[in-house]
Amino acid sequence: MADLSGVQQAVLWYPPSYDIRVESIPIPKIQDPDDAIIKITLAGLCGSDLHIYRGHDAVKESMVCGHEFIGEVLALGANFKSQGQTNRPALYSSLKVGDKVVSPFTVSCGECHFCRIGFTCRCPSGRLFGSPSTPGGQAQYVRVPKAGGTLYSLSGAGDFWSRSSQTNVNARPELADSSLLLMCDILPTGVFAAFQALNHPKMLPMSTGLPFPASSFRADGLNGSEKLGSEDTILTIAVIGLGPVGLCACISLLDMLATCQMTFRVVAVDLVEARREKMKAVYAVIDPSGKGTGEFIVASADESREIVQKWTDGMGCNCVLEVVGHNSALTLAYDLVRPFGTITSVGVHGASQMPFTGRQLYAKNISFDFGRCPVRAMFPMALELLVKRQDVFGDVGKETSLVDKIVGFNEAAKSYEEFDKGKVGKVLFDPWK
Amino acid sequence: MADLSGVQQAVLWYPPSYDIRVESIPIPKIQDPDDAIIKITLAGLCGSDLHIYRGHDAVKESMVCGHEFIGEVLALGANFKSQGQTNRPALYSSLKVGDKVVSPFTVSCGECHFCRIGFTCRCPSGRLFGSPSTPGGQAQYVRVPKAGGTLYSLSGAGDFWSRSSQTNVNARPELADSSLLLMCDILPTGVFAAFQALNHPKMLPMSTGLPFPASSFRADGLNGSEKLGSEDTILTIAVIGLGPVGLCACISLLDMLATCQMTFRVVAVDLVEARREKMKAVYAVIDPSGKGTGEFIVASADESREIVQKWTDGMGCNCVLEVVGHNSALTLAYDLVRPFGTITSVGVHGASQMPFTGRQLYAKNISFDFGRCPVRAMFPMALELLVKRQDVFGDVGKETSLVDKIVGFNEAAKSYEEFDKGKVGKVLFDPWK
Structure with missing residues (x-):
């Protein structure tokens, strides 16, 4: 002993x-x-x-x-x-x-x-x-x-x-x-954030090519629709927070998107320049050609609003990964996400009240996933x-x-x-x- | 003309x-x-x-x-x-x-x-x-x-x-x-509430019999788990609000659960006795034998807390359908839902701030789906x-x-x-x- x-x-x-x-x-x-x-x-x-x-x-x-x-x-x-x-x-x-x-x-x-x-x-x-x-x-x-x-x-x-x-x-x-x-x-938590976001039913029209609700469990054509065209299945995603967990979330997200051969646009956001520089250095390693099936841009919060606006003609992101744990990040996530978008939050949140009214959430058909990996x-x-x-x-x-x-x-x-x-x-x- | x-x-x-x-x-x-x-x-x-x-x-x-x-x-x-x-x-x-x-x-x-x-x-x-x-x-x-x-x-x-x-x-x-x-x-909105709740990835371990995350897209046994036993796949659900949309949500939910042959326990909640009586009368028509694959109880808010406590040994509901559009209903939903549960809200909410802190949502790994059908x-x-x-x-x-x-x-x-x-x-x- x-x-x-x-x-x-x-x-x-x-x-x-x-x-x-x-x-x-x-x-x-x-x-x-x-x-x-x-x-x-x-x-x-x-x-x-x-x-x-x-x-x-x-x-x-x-x-x-x-x-x-x-x-x-x-x-x-x-x-x-x-x-x-x-x-x-x-x-x-x-x-x-x-x-x-x-x-x-x-x-x-x-x-x-x-x-x-x-x-x-x-x-x-x-x-x-x-x-x-x-x-x-x-x-x-x-x-x-x-x-x-x-x-x-x-x-x-x-x-x-x-x-x-x-x-x-x-x-x-x-x-x-x-x-x-x-x-x-940190690595499982990053993977969890990316996995939850991409597996949310509101992402399924983009990944299955079938409109809601046929995308969810019934591919029986009840919706009377043909397969969606490529302009409807581009995924636009923001990751807010590029600390170590946020880096892992981005690496995992890019890996899943490449595996699924999704066409995507990802903006990775942080207030701190050193973190943005680290993210850029990491991205240069994992996609040295920069020629994946999508775009990846590292940005400040203000820049991210402009980028998403421009990418989506004002619609917003399909999903936002919130990897900060602060109301300012949730508010930015709300601003960036489109109607019927989803916000996946793995940030550890404190005693602040949620910074949203019920009307805001109803009006955008927002989905949230909160919590620990x-x-x-x-x-x-x-x-x-x-x-x-x-x-x-x-x-x-x-x-x-x-x-x-x-x-x-x-x-x-x-x-x-x-x-x-x-x-x-x-x-x-x-x-x- | x-x-x-x-x-x-x-x-x-x-x-x-x-x-x-x-x-x-x-x-x-x-x-x-x-x-x-x-x-x-x-x-x-x-x-x-x-x-x-x-x-x-x-x-x-x-x-x-x-x-x-x-x-x-x-x-x-x-x-x-x-x-x-x-x-x-x-x-x-x-x-x-x-x-x-x-x-x-x-x-x-x-x-x-x-x-x-x-x-x-x-x-x-x-x-x-x-x-x-x-x-x-x-x-x-x-x-x-x-x-x-x-x-x-x-x-x-x-x-x-x-x-x-x-x-x-x-x-x-x-x-x-x-x-x-x-x-x-009202009928599509009720169906939408039930459909969103049952199709949330956090319900999939119960409906597929595979643990998370294998339940979501990879049934390759990576989790190293056998199929879950029947005690793990019972769904416990609350529907809050038995106005006309709530009635439609219950009818739709019971229909989907029967179709999927899920074992379930549903508590349908309203403050107003007349609405509870209407729900009971409707249930007597749609399941005259009362011998489906689950239990269905109509209750007041206080009764619902006791029922869920007793049914689940304190764990709480897998999902809650919120069909009211008031913070009191969201608060009851939070109290009734278990960790890793989901709250599907089709109630039309107003200008009140969400009645939750970030810590409460993190601590229970809550998922929400808000919004219009x-x-x-x-x-x-x-x-x-x-x-x-x-x-x-x-x-x-x-x-x-x-x-x-x-x-x-x-x-x-x-x-x-x-x-x-x-x-x-x-x-x-x-x-x-």
């Missing part, structure tokens, strides 16, 4: 706001037979950590930050045993001390209705790492509740590679830890993209890479500050550096 | 509110070559007329009310001619004086992108009958703009029966005018249901019929008052009575 009696270094947030300290605290212990203790290899700093950082969540106690981490198993609770687990998630039988694991940013039991149907982030046993009740992963060690349902193993039988047999992953590629860390939250359910689809786009996900520190740098905890406070101000993109922590 | 020089009787609303008068006004004239003048046979009083009636829309001039009407063609503009119309909607070639027609409650050109893809109610040339710019159908005559795109002909070639060749309508059933009048708005596009599906359920749509004045009574304009003011107070259900006007 591992020695859990010592202390570790961890990144703590102190109320009321903007106060990050690295401290020595006890190594967590097994509290429940479903627990695992993970020795952390890498931890991420994520845009939604900034809500806590800025004091928006009215948390009153200090806490260990971070909901993105990968590592290896140091200790397991009594429910992990090789026999007699037929009705429980496979990891309760197969996970071993020393196995390499990735954790989604929320706990999910893997056994309830929500987990079974794929809405894993709303498991009633769910918890968010890096919240007052659940110490986070910006530490040397973390306790993972319901670990047999929550974790993905990168070792041994039943791991996530073997689940990807239908993908273009034929071997087990060697992926760097910095690449795998993106699987905890079920990372566990999106894992296979996100993994496929991770492998496919190692050209941007695999590198660290280049102008074209998604991860800007890997630093030690000694740079934690500074990194929060710079990330908060948009001066740096994705930062990872190596707790042992 | 018809004589359009005389006067007619019409129901007018006067500002600021609650002021309905029957007056003599000029018969409308052709103003544009795409116009038709219709002699009205029957006109409906609809729940959304009450927004104007109550003065919520801040209209400052008197106007002719009503957006539901059927009738026959009295005069046609110059663009209706039997030759040289190959690029225009068929009615510009085929419609004749004397033809019987049904009108959707909004004008749609039939020629723009929105009309082509089936989102007809957001045609840029769209207008709402019974609004300040477009005199309504509670009159003896009405002018229909873009009539070749807007109207449905019940006579001659290319009429709506011939479009329904794939349905169970094999002959042309004789439908009473009171039955056809429901096609202008594209009646023209929903016509075939609604017509199928109209024919199938003549047992409730075909009768007038029975406890079990959807239309309560047909009155003359001399009862217009009284009918508005009674309808506003929930004392009467669907009322139709015969302008010649």
Whole structure:
């Protein structure tokens, strides 16, 4: 049994706001037979950590930050045993001390209705790492509740590679830890945003070539219509927010549009020039010829209004991906979207009232999808993209890479500050550096 | 050419509110070559007329009310001619004086992108009958703009029966005018609400038996899951608002659930006892055995909370249909819906701010579909249901019929008052009575 009696270094947030300290605290212990203790290899700093950082969540106690981490198993609770687990998630039988694991940013039991149907982030046993009740992963060690349902193993039988047999992953590629860390939250969340938007029934006339409602489930010609012409099936899309999740959303969206051979126009919007420059650099890698089946433009908010106006002769976007988590982004999304358009919001929103009247929403027949990515359910689809786009996900520190740098905890406070101000993109922590 | 020089009787609303008068006004004239003048046979009083009636829309001039009407063609503009119309909607070639027609409650050109893809109610040339710019159908005559795109002909070639060749309508059933009048708005709107709710991607795990995201477009087993068990695929649904549109939504929903052989639990909610009693009477007709593949309970708001709590062990409804158009209904919908649930709102909402914070919507992964029914596009599906359920749509004045009574304009003011107070259900006007 591992020695859990010592202390570790961890990144703590102190109320009321903007106060990050690295401290020595006890190594967590097994509290429940479903627990695992993970020795952390890498931890991420994520845009939604900034809500806590800025004091928006009215948390009153200090806490260990971070909901993105990968590592290896140091200790397991009594429910992990090789026999007699037929009705429980496979990891309760197969996970071993020393196995390499990735954790989604929320706990999910893997056994309830929500987990079974794929809405894993709303498991009633769910918890968010890096919240007052659940110490986070910006530490040397973390306790993972319901670990047999929550974790993905990168070792041994039943791991996530073997689940990807239908993908273009034929071997087990060697992926760097910095690449795998993106699987905890930001890459699946970006894929979720793009997937939700393109799969909304209001997009189906464009993707099926059949008018509503025939597009939805009855291709029986009840609408009396021929197939739509090409001028009716162009998709115009805006992505608002080009932080790390927004970048992932754009990369995923462009991949899905290319796969489906859709004709598209995408405008990617951010207020911060550095983020726009990063997006342009990434796009230059993923579509070096710029000759896909569509157009892709990076723009400021004001520019985006003009671009969409011009592209669509005033109609607006078919869908808008909102990857910010602020009312100003929702308002821009409303302005940019056309009647019968859809707004997919994966931004983490706070206590502000929705900035819309009922009349505004009725008058434009708006659809919304709000909320958190079920990372566990999106894992296979996100993994496929991770492998496919190692050209941007695999590198660290280049102008074209998604991860800007890997630093030690000694740079934690500074990194929060710079990330908060948009001066740096994705930062990872190596707790042992 | 018809004589359009005389006067007619019409129901007018006067500002600021609650002021309905029957007056003599000029018969409308052709103003544009795409116009038709219709002699009205029957006109409906609809729940959304009450927004104007109550003065919520801040209209400052008197106007002719009503957006539901059927009738026959009295005069046609110059663009209706039997030759040289190959690029225009068929009615510009085929419609004749004397033809019987049904009108959707909004004008749609039939020629723009929105009309082509089936989102007809957001045609840029769209207008709402019974609004300040477009005199309504509670009159003896009405002018229909873009009539070749807007109207449905019940006579001659290319009429709506011939479009329904794939349905169970094999002959042309004789439908009473009171039955056809429901096609202008309330029946298609009810079908639209049910259709949108059941076709939302968040319902697909329940209807396909595959977990998200495999349920949406990839049944390739990427999720590594077997088919879901029956306990995971029960649909729990609430319908809030049992006015005439709400009744149509329930009838449509029950029909779709039966067709798909889904196991379901539906609670139908209204504050007004008379509406709940009407719903019970209608349900007794459409499922006389009470032995469908699910449960159906009519309840007050408070009762609905308890019922859903008990049915779902606190999870909540998979989807909620909001057919009221008031923030109290949206709030109840939020309370009743489960995480990853969807709220489909066809209620006509006013100037109130949405009663939700971003955090509430994020925390429950809520999806919304707001807005007006594209009646023209929903016509075939609604017509199928109209024919199938003549047992409730075909009768007038029975406890079990959807239309309560047909009155003359001399009862217009009284009918508005009674309808506003929930004392009467669907009322139709015969302008010649």
